Amino acid sequence: MTTPVLTLDGLTVRIPTAAGTVHAATDVDLTLTTGQVHALVGESGCGKSVVGAAICGLLPTAATVHGGITLHHPGSVDVHLDRAGARTWRKIRGRRIAWIPQSAATYLTPVRSVGDQLAETCRHLRSTHTPAALLTRVGLEPAVAGLYPHELSGGMAQRAAIAFALAGDPQVIVADEPTSNLDPDLTEHTLQLLRAAADAGAAVLLISHDLDTLPDHTDRIAVMYASRLVETGPTAAVFADPWHPCTRDLLAALPSGGLHPIPGMPPTLTDLPNECVYHRRRPAPGFSGGPTYIAQHGDRSVRRLIGAVS
Ligand SMILES: Nc1ncnc2c1ncn2[C@@H]1O[C@H](COP(=O)(O)OP(=O)(O)OP(=O)(O)O)[C@@H](O)[C@H]1O
Numbered sequence: 018m019t020t021p022v023l024t025l026d027g028l029t030v031r032i033p034t035a036a037g038t039v040h041a042a043t044d045v046d047l048t049l050t051t052g053q054v055h056a057l058v059g060e061s062g063c064g065k066s067v068v069g070a071a072i073c074g075l076l077p078t079a080a081t082v083h084g085g086i087t088l089h090h091p092g093s094v095d096v097h098l099d100r101a102g103a104r105t106w107r108k109i110r111g112r113r114i115a116w117i118p119q120s121a122a123t124y125l126t127p128v129r130s131v132g133d134q135l136a137e138t139c140r141h142l143r144s145t146h147t148p149a150a151l152l153t154r155v156g157l158e159p160a161v162a163g164l165y166p167h168e169l170s171g172g173m174a175q176r177a178a179i180a181f182a183l184a185g186d187p188q189v190i191v192a193d194e195p196t197s198n199l200d201p202d203l204t205e206h207t208l209q210l211l212r213a214a215a216d217a218g219a220a221v222l223l224i225s226h227d228l229d230t231l232p233d234h235t236d237r238i239a240v241m242y243a244s245r246l247v248e249t250g251p252t253a254a255v256f257a258d259p260w261h262p263c264t265r266d267l268l269a270a271l272p273s274g275g276l277h278p279i280p281g282m283p284p285t286l287t288d289l290p291n292e293c294v295y296h297r298r299r300p301a302p303g304f305s306g307g308p309t310y311i312a313q314h315g316d317r318s319v320r321r322l323i324g325a326v327s
């Protein structure tokens with residue numbers, strides 16, 4: 018049985034920049050559940066990492082957040098992360114929510130061995146695991162503990178990143194493109210490790226561009242376009258019968274879909290109206306713009322245009 022662990026309720030993130038206010042995430046509703054791997058996909062710059070960063074309390078300080086980010090724990094009170102201060106985050110990060118970055122090299126200190134840093138993380142989190150057990154769990158030899166970060170191959174570094182994330186037995190794991198630098202074998206191995214973490218009870222959010230790998234490795238998918246979710250549902254159902262034109266176009270751009278790139282360019286996020294703008298990229302029949310709404314059908318949802326013909 019799956020239980021909701023983390024709920025995003027109308028998450029809206031705005032980032033002020035010299036070029037204007039970036040609409041980085043708008044009205045994002047998403048529930049992460051125990052034991053499931055949830056994919057978050059969409060074109061580059063659509064806001065996926067911002068959603069992941071919001072869940073992990075890692076947004077830039079200038080960002081403003083509206084809407085709810087709620088962490089649930091059976092038998093305990095909900096934690097409202099959208100209002101959490103530094104003290105709450107110190108208790109939560111690593112222990113209840115962990116982040117797996119794209120490259121482990123970005124957060125490891127070059128001057129200390131992997132084992133040293135993993136031992137320090139375990140002490141800090143009061144982990145019940147030893148560094149050796151964590152390395153074994155992600156398929157690394159115990160001898161890797163003695164290596165320095167620059168001595169790790171890309172695949173080893175990514176496994177090490179997962180070992181660090183597993184140290185605190187987090188309820189939620191956010192992995193931001195963990196396979197983007199890996200060959201197919203290492204990609205497969207990394208996705209299996211995320212599946213194992215979910216099987217052990219975590220809710221995993223996998224931000225990914227490798228759509229072809231998702232049906233085999235994820236339970237649910239959320240498709241994002243220009244800061245908004247346009248479609249969510251079980252991965253197999255969405256791949257078999259995509260409802261939103263954006264999802265259809267993303268799938269058609271894959272080798273398995275015939276390699277048809279999406280025409281046009283993604284919009285600039287500093288100048289967005291209060292509606293889904295995919296119809297501007299790919300005009301819908303008989304529709305020239307206007308508000309959208311989310312239609313819910315069982316365990317699937319799709320953003321529809323009010324007044325569109327189809
Ligand atoms: N620190 C920041 N300051 C200003 N703008 C930012 C910042 N971080 C992200 N953005 C902007 O927010 C928008 C969403 O970015 P985000 O990194 O979430 O996209 P993404 O979907 O993860 O893209 P990619 O697939 O390339 O990683 C982009 O327009 C980006 O330029």
Ligand code: NI
Binds near residue numbers: 065066193
């Ligand atoms: Ni990103």
